[in-house]
Amino acid sequence: MTxxxxxxxxxxxxxxxxxxxAKPLAxxxxxxxxxxxxxxLWGLCKGSGSKPYQTRVDLAEPxxxxxxxxxxxxxxxxxxxxxxxxSDAVGFGQNTPPPWVQxxxxxxxxxxxxxxxxAEKTTAPDPEAQxxxxxxxxxxxxxxxxxxxxxxxxxxxxxxxxxxxxxxxFWSTTxxxxxxxQAPGLAGRVNRLAGLVGRGEDWSxxxxxxxxxxxxxxxxxxxxxxxxxxxxxGIRGLVGETRSRESVLAGExxxxxxxxxxxxxxxxxxxMFTQRIWLRGMATGYAALLLNFAHRSQRASLPMxxxxxxxxxxxxxxxxxxxxxxxxxxxxxxxGDLAELPGQSILDATTAYRELRRENPFLGSWPLVLAAVAxxxxxxxxxxxxxxxxxxxxxxxxxxxxxxxxxxxxxxxxGLWNGESLFPRGVFGAGRYTVLAEGxxxxxx
Numbered sequence: 001m002t003x004x005x006x007x008x009x010x011x012x013x014x015x016x017x018x019x020x021x022a023k024p025l026a027x028x029x030x031x032x033x034x035x036x037x038x039x040x041l042w043g044l045c046k047g048s049g050s051k052p053y054q055t056r057v058d059l060a061e062p063x064x065x066x067x068x069x070x071x072x073x074x075x076x077x078x079x080x081x082x083x084x085x086x087s088d089a090v091g092f093g094q095n096t097p098p099p100w101v102q103x104x105x106x107x108x109x110x111x112x113x114x115x116x117x118x119a120e121k122t123t124a125p126d127p128e129a130q131x132x133x134x135x136x137x138x139x140x141x142x143x144x145x146x147x148x149x150x151x152x153x154x155x156x157x158x159x160x161x162x163x164x165x166x167x168x169x170f171w172s173t174t175x176x177x178x179x180x181x182q183a184p185g186l187a188g189r190v191n192r193l194a195g196l197v198g199r200g201e202d203w204s205x206x207x208x209x210x211x212x213x214x215x216x217x218x219x220x221x222x223x224x225x226x227x228x229x230x231x232x233x234g235i236r237g238l239v240g241e242t243r244s245r246e247s248v249l250a251g252e253x254x255x256x257x258x259x260x261x262x263x264x265x266x267x268x269x270x271x272m273f274t275q276r277i278w279l280r281g282m283a284t285g286y287a288a289l290l291l292n293f294a295h296r297s298q299r300a301s302l303p304m305x306x307x308x309x310x311x312x313x314x315x316x317x318x319x320x321x322x323x324x325x326x327x328x329x330x331x332x333x334x335x336g337d338l339a340e341l342p343g344q345s346i347l348d349a350t351t352a353y354r355e356l357r358r359e360n361p362f363l364g365s366w367p368l369v370l371a372a373v374a375x376x377x378x379x380x381x382x383x384x385x386x387x388x389x390x391x392x393x394x395x396x397x398x399x400x401x402x403x404x405x406x407x408x409x410x411x412x413x414x415g416l417w418n419g420e421s422l423f424p425r426g427v428f429g430a431g432r433y434t435v436l437a438e439g440x441x442x443x444x445x
Contacts, residue, residue: 004059005337008307009082011263011435012062014072018079025080028091034084035093041085042101045077055081056101058108062304065104073300137182141239144181145218148174148190152215160204163197185240189214200395217362231360234321238362243319248328253315256281258288259338260310261367261414262425264438271296276441277306278367278425279316279327280414282342287367288316288327303329308426309338309433323360341428343371343412346389353417365416365423365441372410375403384413384422394423399437405429416440 013019034043044052064078171194178187277290315330382393411429423440
């Protein structure tokens with residue numbers, strides 16, 4: 001039977017308001033019926049109408065359905081039913097699903113079967129057609145890179161002081177041309193560069209560093225053939241070349257017990273959601289990032305089983321590159337909750353980052369786990385110290401739970417390090433893992 005803790009259920013909430021609204025409903029008095037067969041939950045929740053809301057939850061994925069009119073997913077009733085089960089599982093009657101639940105479960109199974117059948121019928125791509133498409137794309141990207149190099153030259157010649165006065169179209173037009181050139185990675189970097197202008201005291205220094213990295217990336221593309229194979233693969237990925245899921249899954253799996261340390265969900269102006277899931281191998285020490293995308297209308301298709309501090313045993317398949325980080329999940333099974341979190345000293349962790357940066361100059365934020373660090377506050381910033389060394393947190397990080405969990409004692413902190421500061425995403429103290437505020441991964445696409 002798949003089990004969910006209260007903290008994991010709260011992580012499934014689409015927003016803070018839904019989580020808050022669900023808590024009062026997580027009471028036996030609010031439910032006329034609450035049952036389970038070990039794989040699913042269902043219940044009848046008293047609402048404002050004459051008929052109770054029919055709420056169903058498939059625990060494995062999880063998946064939800066409720067007869068309430070809410071357009072949030074999952075709704076407060078689904079969250080409340082899971083919260084009630086997490087706190088009082090023995091209060092649920094053991095039964096076979098009634099027709100209104102079984103029909104939903106059957107429809108889900110049938111849909112999964114159809115998807116599997118379609119996948120089997122997928123014909124192998126024509127190698128010759130693939131080669132032609134690749135050649136056309138290379139030509140378009142080359143034209144886009146040449147145009148971007150001219151644009152970068154104009155920006156530098158005019159000077160950074162002119163950037164705050166640039167209209168929105170100055171950035172959006174260039175980004176759109178990179179998308180047209182089939183280089184969405186370059187488009188994303190242009191948009192992030194626009195977001196740095198005028199932000200913070202050292203915005204000009206941040207912009208200059210971003211411009212330099214963008215220039216280096218375009219030069220690397222122009223000299224791609226002379227680079228090592230793994231760096232070529234990394235450059236292609238940064239520019240925006242995608243790899244098929246099948247090709248990644250054809251690689252060698254990394255088997256471990258993976259701790260889910262953080263998740264985030266963001267939406268862009270086009271209504272496209274990006275889900276990021278941060279994992280860490282307990283035996284290998286490998287860091288992994290699962291990326292999932294879905295349009296607003298398909299948000300329910302995003303996987304929801306990855307909730308901190310879950311442990312998942314099984315395999316991941318890493319995308320190739322000089323510093324592999326992004327991965328695809330293979331066969332993974334629930335393996336309990338995080339009971340300990342091994343980490344490194346500040347010196348060892350930051351030194352390892354510098355070595356990775358030396359191998360890959362385009363390395364952005366990188367996940368670190370810092371062990372036995374004390375938390376303090378100076379100049380409106382949190383600082384982490386292990387006695388021998390200290391690092392500041394990102395100025396945007398203002399989640400005071402970091403200090404509260406530490407309580408003056410050393411803790412283990414998981415966060416994203418950009419070479420200068422850490423954006424904490426979780427803290428392990430007193431045998432408990434607490435998820436902190438989202439952020440720190442804006443440079444990861």
